[in-house]
Amino acid sequence: MLERIHLKIIHAVHQHGSLTAAAKELCVTQSALSHTMRKLEANLGTEVWYVTEEA
Numbered sequence: 769m770l771e772r773i774h775l776k777i778i779h780a781v782h783q784h785g786s787l788t789a790a791a792k793e794l795c796v797t798q799s800a801l802s803h804t805m806r807k808l809e810a811n812l813g814t815e816v817w818y819v820t821e822e823a
């Protein structure tokens with residue numbers, strides 16, 4: 769189920785451009801943020817976003 773924290777994470781990643789910066793903004797570790805989003809993706813049965821690498 770989509771919860772408020774998931775929306776906060778998605779918004780923070782959009783605003784800051786990376787999981788690391790979003791985690792810092794939300795005062796959590798990058799690992800915890802990634803884990804939370806992986807659980808959401810598993811519950812939804814789809815990817816929330818696509819990971820890209822910057823050169």
